[in-house]
Amino acid sequence: MKRAALARIAEAQSRRRPLVAVTRLGDGAQCLVDAETVDGELLLSPPQVAEARSLLSSGRSMPLPGATGLFARAYTPSPRLLIVGAVHIAQVLSRMADAAGFEVVVIDPRGAFASAERFPGIQLTDEWPDEALARLGLDGATALVALSHDPKLDDPALEKALPSDVFYIGALGSRRTHEKRLARLRAAGLDSLLGRIHSPIGLALGGRSPAEIAVAILAEVIQVRYEGERR
Amino acid sequence: MHSDTDSLFETLQQWRAAGKSAALATVVSTWGSSPRPEGSHLAVDEAGHFVGSVSGGCIEGAVIDAAAQVMASGQPQLLEFGVSDEQAWQVGLACGGRVQVFVEPVE
Numbered sequence: 001m002k003r004a005a006l007a008r009i010a011e012a013q014s015r016r017r018p019l020v021a022v023t024r025l026g027d028g029a030q031c032l033v034d035a036e037t038v039d040g041e042l043l044l045s046p047p048q049v050a051e052a053r054s055l056l057s058s059g060r061s062m063p064l065p066g067a068t069g070l071f072a073r074a075y076t077p078s079p080r081l082l083i084v085g086a087v088h089i090a091q092v093l094s095r096m097a098d099a100a101g102f103e104v105v106v107i108d109p110r111g112a113f114a115s116a117e118r119f120p121g122i123q124l125t126d127e128w129p130d131e132a133l134a135r136l137g138l139d140g141a142t143a144l145v146a147l148s149h150d151p152k153l154d155d156p157a158l159e160k161a162l163p164s165d166v167f168y169i170g171a172l173g174s175r176r177t178h179e180k181r182l183a184r185l186r187a188a189g190l191d192s193l194l195g196r197i198h199s200p201i202g203l204a205l206g207g208r209s210p211a212e213i214a215v216a217i218l219a220e221v222i223q224v225r226y227e228g229e230r231r
Numbered sequence: 232m233h234s235d236t237d238s239l240f241e242t243l244q245q246w247r248a249a250g251k252s253a254a255l256a257t258v259v260s261t262w263g264s265s266p267r268p269e270g271s272h273l274a275v276d277e278a279g280h281f282v283g284s285v286s287g288g289c290i291e292g293a294v295i296d297a298a299a300q301v302m303a304s305g306q307p308q309l310l311e312f313g314v315s316d317e318q319a320w321q322v323g324l325a326c327g328g329r330v331q332v333f334v335e336p337v338e
Contacts, residue, residue, distance in 0.1 A: 001336075006244060006338075010237075010243075013237045025307075061269050062270075073270050
């Protein structure tokens with residue numbers, strides 16, 4: 001792999017842009033394919049470029065269909081977990097999700113909560129949730145969980161996430177809290193989308209401690225992420 | 232922090248920036264039950280440090296050996312691992328699958 005290809009794959013991943021690397025297994029010649037460009041010493045035919053491009057969205061890596069000795073490796077954005085509310089559960093959940101391969105961002109404008117001491121090594125922002133989500137972008141590889149228990153923080157995040165492409169939306173709170181939340185979101189005109197919210201949040205594991213609840217949330221996020229792929 | 236693959240490419244860049252040789256191994260075909268899917272990566276540096284995986288740990292040792300040859304020669308290699316009763320105790324997949332692993336030098 002050429003140095004330029006290595007740098008470009010790393011850059012595409014950090015910018016959350018999909019990219020496919022096609023390698024000729026006979027000699028290692030390579031080219032990189034994205035939605036607009038084809039770049040590298042390996043020359044592909046137009047149908048081969050089209051096959052490679054189809055993997056940008058599916059994210060599958062495989063021998064390039066219709067070719068012999070060409071392998072296509074799809075690099076797609078890593079899953080991302082946006083956590084609204086730098087609460088106790090968020091402290092544990094952020095570390096677990098990081099270990100499970102998620103890019104994690106914790107959002108809380110209350111500086112006393114979202115401190116580096118409470119979240120060592122985790123990306124934090126003190127923006128308001130609607131501003132943070134607008135900046136971060138809500139793509140199909142992103143999950144959002146609202147954990148703050150404060151409608152001033154949770155509601156704007158849910159209002160942004162509900163009409164977006166995120167693959168998972170979860171909101172912490174008792175049934176009663178959730179009913180009130182649904183009434184507010186209905187009043188905001190989001191009635192048809194409210195079924196997207198997972199609440200009670202997380203798989204029903206029966207745990208009660210913040211760490212146990214974090215396991216239940218992360219397990220549900222992972223389950224939903226792969227639901228589309230099950231046959 | 233983020234996904235395994237993201238941090239693997241960061242690690243590769245750090246190794247190269249520090250002047251270390253490196254090789255990248257990729258699972259390019261699988262048959263039967265194989266522990267890691269096509270596209271799985273293992274990165275190896277000149278001292279044999281490695282990140283990622285191409286199996287459940289069964290063939291990593293052999294792939295790291297091949298990576299050292301690839302770094303020395305500058306030529307890629309295509310390796311194939313299957314299982315046979317005797318082989319299972321050495322280099323092979325106890326799960327009964329077969330995999331092809333492409334190992335390339337990182338410039």
